[in-house]
Amino acid sequence: MARQKDERPTWSRPYMEKRILKLLRNHGDRAFRAKEITKRLDIIERADFLQARDLLEELADSGKVARLKGNRFGFRPPANIRAGTVRVHPDGFGFVTDDDGEEYFVKGRRMGTALDGDRVEIGLGAPARDGRKREAEVIQVLERGRKTAVGTFHRHGHFGVVAPDDKRMTRDIYVAREDWGGANEGDKVLVTIDRFENPKSVPEGRIVNVIGSANDAATRVLALAMSVGIDADFSEQALEEARAARLEITDADLREREDFRGENVFTIDPVDAKDFDDALHIRELQGGRVEVGVHIADVGHFVPEGSALDKDAYARGTSTYLVDRVIPMLPERLSGNLCSLRPNEDRLTYSCVFELDETAQILDYRITPSVIHSKARLTYEQAQAVITGEDSEAPSPVKDAILRLWALAEHLIRERFKDGSIDFDLPEVRVVLDEAGTVTDIVRKDRLPAHRLIEEFMLLANKTVARHVSKQRPRREFVYRTHDHPDKEKIQQLVGYVRGFGYQVRSEDGTIEPAELNRLIREARGKPEEPVIQTAALRAMAKARYSPDDSGHYGLGFRHYSHFTSPIRRYPDLIAHRELRKMRAGRPGPDYGALKAQCDHLSERERVADEAQRESVKLKQVEYMQQHLGDRFTGVISGVTRFGIFVELDAILVEGLVHVRDLADDYYEYDEPAFMLVGRTSGRRFKLGDPVTVTVAAANTETREIDFVLV
Template identity: 55%
Template structure:
């Protein structure tokens, strides 16, 4: 019956028929058959396979193109589906979401454009893969059942938990809850409590819950810990005899004051020919973490250490990251070294990549190394080494920038916490010459290692750190955006010269617009990722680049070490499909880690500001929308919103072309980069949102 109805209506195009007319054409005469016919026709209309028109008439509905993609849900309930190979996302209204959740792989059907709306509108036809099978939220007891309100606002449904699935959770607990059943868009998803994290009002629990909500793994399985405990820091005699022994070199480390996972050390010597010998020595994690072990599987699953506001969640157990592999001073350590001969102008003329043994003779904090760079503590035994390294680093920076490297110097903050985990101070991080020194030496080693493989006539499968050209449309939008401030980007077919971007960043330095233009330029960039296909690194201006220098905290670096060792000993080429799958997983986990790190800082910023409601601060307009202006506080780098409803001195209209709000009567204008004074009106820890009002 279904096929007959659809066939008849399809053959007759857009012509609409009453049910009895369709039945007559199909030869439906019996009363019982007609009842089935009506039921089928109604069902087809509900499935949107036929269209019901005015006057109870039915016509064939042309079926929309079906696409498969990944759904991203907005906290307000609507979403966008990203389809691989498609430039534009597809907008899905909340009432066409079906049972799809954020992150799901879905099949969508395209609806027609609305008049005057250029967006592609779609509806979810089918959930192909449920990417989220659990989430984190607050347990709210409702008598014989409970609801878990997800912390992640992209999950817009509370999770229903029956009484038998409470598993010890109490009202007000933060919990991990499963998502077991969601097959009815008119009902809530159903699940069970998997883990009770702690009380929702505990500061440490809030941060941990945030990380867990982004699938960050906090605890190591017992088998992984057992394998780590079995490893010994003592170096076997066989390793001492086969490795290049560099224990006599003046090797030192420069790291944050609270660091324990020292995965890189350096040395620098002036050679008789006037060149420098630069050694970058990296913890040889691949010696200890072998493929096929529980340690390796867990490291791959995590792919990165996560640096939250109040703790580090390491990729490897602390026995490895802080003891066995860590390049602690005055201890013999196994390393993988890139030793380069570098001219005073910063050109690498020779190099060797070797398995080595080192003995770090000095551990500097960044502040201690900076003091030497600034001329203090010149009697320190390693003062000359630090100065020499800094001199070469400055040369490397100039050379890199002249070749088209882009230097984003966005400010960062450090949140100081008390013993209970409450924020007591927000400090702007200073990027010192000592930081840049280490950055340049790591960049040099990473580039040299990538060229070692990538510049061969027939390069072997390898892991690269790549950064694509910016999207042409985003570059055009950036050019339009900065034009409102009097700056220009000359694009050629939507492409931008990296040197132009650098000139722009230099031009805005010290201006009120600096933070908003730097942020806009950064957002216009593609995201760096790991890939076996070497397309180069646009942001650095390198044709070949990889990550070699941090295997304690990044799994791709561990992959690179293994590949280098395998190829050096004549082993067969790696399976490129397996490498690519691991690259994609590592890239995804990196994005999640960065988001968790940023959100944990934002959480503490909101908590800090919550203690300053009613106080007034200086800020700069960092965003303009039709519903208000975003303001970033100058000293604290905390962003909040002044809602347009609170701009009660006038009626304000949004000027989209010039990114500003304009008062219709007064002409008063708020535009990006404007300096303003605001008073804290409210701070919401649950949503991590801050409300400001303009100070009188």
């Protein structure tokens, strides 16, 4: 039998041009050298390579592609063509944000086969008028934003469909009978998105994971987390590496580490915590000075760069704290055992050790690999009992240390707020569950001075590490935690919002000083509207991010800031540890572009984890309200819109909507400048901050929405 020749494309000039333009269009945010382009297109022959090189020059000369710095070529869209990411509204329309940050509106009938999160190419419509967003139409999907979806499986004879939980996924996914994967009617499942080529049809996929029955409380929480992009399972390679990990402190380890095993080291954590990232010690020095050690788990010792453990941890970016469980960044053997600073066991750490005077001013510091032996594990409640002078189970040396550290922490707090740190102290709730995952109660979490004690020394260590790198190696790349000044438009909205409660905030040209925000927060403290004022102020802030640029932290008032103190649950902290170790060894720092990409990824993973945590709490709040249909609650009006008023309940911080259609005593009109609904006949007003009594009318776990009616 004759040998078949390699079937490679025949590179005619028109065909080559088509392939080059498609490659550059699909990677619209990147640029390539000619050699990279030919490699990606599998162009082997020298004659074809020369033709491609000449063709690229011609395309650049004609304006069809962009000639960029470094003899690279990139996609140059026509004036009315853009590429960007689409976000879909549950009603079917969408918004595309292009690569320059401009946003365009896409009607539902012009969405084509685009799904939420896809990278798409759009054609622009006529310029917008009256301040509206310019309209666009999806031309093609360049890259799917998600390859899977989580939803509820429904059987329809010889085929099935999965209705996605994420309402931004507006189309059900068709599943052929042979691809059901053992799913039963009503199961929560993970389904692939394999094909979607015709907007008049539906996406097609396969069920690859049956999560469990939708009637099971734990399944509902896990499915919710998976639907926003949380992966609950580690790779088998990562688990194997975790099983093989050992804690063996050798003489070589001790030679390169400072030994704090003789110090009075202890931890303070939540009562149900297992991953103890940080520990403290304090030792009296001469002349009223003290040594304070902030000891952080040396995760890098167990997670080599590039290992399967490292890849899984980077993909997750952070641990995710759901209402009923933790999905850790690292397997339990590391997060809850080898890395965790458990009491009465030697542990490897990275320490920031301070010499402080009596007012907590830093006289000296050192950052060093170390080894510790924790003498005690305290809960926040036990530490608080020490601070308030109540009975506590803590050993006497630990009690003395806590009192000394709290005195220093009070100095740090005063100094921080004097320097411009904003005093956000948002109330939080704790959802109490029974063994079946059913909500039995929702209670407010108390924020104790013991929490502030730990927070202040972690802030001090994080700030010191960032300043150390910035000052010692100003040109070296590092991962910083940055927080920009708030957007001017958001500040103007905040000023108008709090005016509805009767608060006046000074703002010049949409800017606001931290001291002015602190004044607002202090004025609202102890009043019924305090939670909603704090929430509104926080929403006006920019989102903190990870960045290789040392641009400071507005909210904390720090010129330099990083994350160093939680490497068990935050990957950026692990990067910081690795870079500090490389600095000590005189090794070069990371590439700026690569670190920037890491920071962007980790900022996004943090956003996803926060969304999963927030939505899991909201789900349980809705389930709790389902148990209280018809019951009365007191609350405060937290928002006013054309379609109704939002009410936040006093005791449990649950928010729901009183629809304007249920305000049956009058026809209510919306006074937008005053954030108020006004009865046309009666003149009755509903404004921000008003106390109200409501009954629970409806609670929907699918939409996670709660409806109230006024009493």
